[in-house]
Amino acid sequence: MKQKFMPKSVSFILICIFGTATVCLSKASFQFSSKGTNSEHKFEKPWSLTDLVFLSSIFLLLIDKIGKCCDKKNQNYQQLPIYRNQKQWKIFLYVIVPSIFDLISKIFLFVALIDLPAGIWQIYRSSIIIFSGIFSLFFLNRKFYIFNWVGILFIIFGLLISLFSEYMKSESDKNSKLVGVIYVLIAQFFLSIQSILENHLYQRIYISKMRISGLQGLFSFILTSAIISIIYFAIGTENNGPKEDIVDTFHMLKNNHNLLYVVIIFFVTSLFYQFSSIHGSLSRSSRMIALAECIRIILIWVLDLIIHYFWSDSFGVEWKSTYSYLQLVIF
Template identity: 25%
Template sequence: MAPKASPLMTGLYVLALLVCGSLNTLTMKIAFTMSGTVDGHSQRFEKPWFITFVMFVAMCLALPCDKNMWKSTKMVAEPLLDNVHMSRDAVQMTWRQKVVRVIAPAVFDIGATGLCCIGFLYIPASVWQLLRGAEIVFAAIFSVFCLNRRLYVFHWLALLFCVSGIVSVGLASVWGDEEQASAKGTAAGVGLQVLGIGLALAGQVVQAAQVIAEEWLLKDVDLPGLQVVGFEGIWGALLMLLFVLPTVQFLPGSDHGHAEDELDIIPLLRSNSKLFALICLYTFSCATYNISGIAVTGALSAVHRVMLEALRTLIVWAFGLWVHYCVDSTSLMGEVWTKWSWLEVMGFVLLVVGQMIYGEMLKIPGLYYPPHEEVEEVMASPGSLKNLSSPVPRTFSPRGAEQ
């Protein structure tokens, strides 16, 4: 077992998680609002599938940071999942077979990130960030049917809080769209708001399926976390290059007749140095976020994970308000405080409370809680890192009993 990081290094990693987690959302949204020049015409950089590809490239950068990659023999230390029991398959599989198995979560991640990025084009950054809380709902339901996990009453109560929060955020976004558009001098688009929310939620369904797939498919893949992140990045980038990007290039759509025209990306980046720098910052931020997450996952309690995610949401929301009221009231990145914003605040509170009840940080008097969990499973997989509040219910067992 590798030595644990010092308190100072752990603190720096947690700070990197918070800063880079916020930067991931902000840089992506800012990039979608920027424009470049193609054939003498101004064009906005609305390339969600390219951004998805960049995310996988950033994940690849985790591999050079894993010291085991440079050993002559691939010795495995610090397994992906902190499981007490490892099946025989883990011993029998070769290193290459384990690497190949990482393809499965990469496929889920392509769908989840792509859907979320497309939805991000139509909704404010704070709403998009808050809707990420839906993953915990879908993952809990999937875990019952796919992993045979048991949900107790407090779990269902927590999910009720989360669903109420998601509904509140969605309604606040749709009902406040006209006021947002009026303040920015643009046309209202309630239909696009609904579309964006629907795509973001669909992305969370796939993201939840990814987390379940990772726990089921990778439970015997005792690769170090950095290798899992890095190889998922490699597989994801290859699949994007070979299948996804060519497909969206040839599908009909509004981007020069394509669903997404990938051929004008280089001219767009060359014509706008700030946009190019922003994409580079996004790549660095994603890489740092994943590496930091793997480094401190074991040190983070459920409280830390929920609080970090809540702070990240507040930073994103505060930045949007600051842009609108202090920088440029017409900026597409800015957010307006509408009469429905209090409903969004309530949704935020409900989501945080729901996650705290789910993780047993808040215990409801009169409800049954298992007497003791022998081991708290800590996932360090790429899917779970995207949502710091672990969405998969733990496996409980009586004290001293085997799971």
């Protein structure tokens, strides 16, 4: 079935812009302070931001519905037996299973972003290439050539150098940096499993990728909201601990309008990033998406420096002589 997509160049630009914005905005939100239920503290709410990402994904269902209504050819395809005879429970099951791994991955990523600079965090997300390569070798029976192994070794070397430079650059909380890196690696491990599952399961159902992402977002939003509610009512307020108090979250947003604006913009950019990523993947230009991810690393790092030196030294990242130059080379 043929579909119309936005030009590849437009998808590329949007992925770079909105991908960079989502990371920088989420990191900035964690660095904001606001008065909550009892006291003023930082907005370190990884579960809340995760829930917000999934909420934005639900709007993809609306976009998919509008697209189908405007595309008469697509409506004709929907009448074919191969579409009408699909079992809804099977579609639901095939969507739910990868969603669970996506949820786990996002939680670990946002928790890691609290302690790691956005640039380093983005660099370690490239570790998914290592996990996906190994999984595809064993589970998808794909051939690996020498240049594939050389590429993976280069990535591992780059990750180790990045960790060393960030560890040496940090004057305090060095252990939290290591924990953050471990969390990112765990997240990418689960994300690679999700990718393998999607590659295997989605070949068995006939449904648009936009709708798949929307259904995943709907299920994950309900599940995440339920978990946050259980944490609040069963355990109570967070008291500066690892738990999240949803009431405290709303109080913080109410008492700091700048924080509220950042979170709203994060929600919008997250929706547009997912939309542009889907179009980029549907254009089957995997190299374009990989290049966009590489450019995002540089953009995030540069934007963090600009925010720190031209907006507020409470945000962004500081340039620190030798180790910052080392990170620049790795980027």
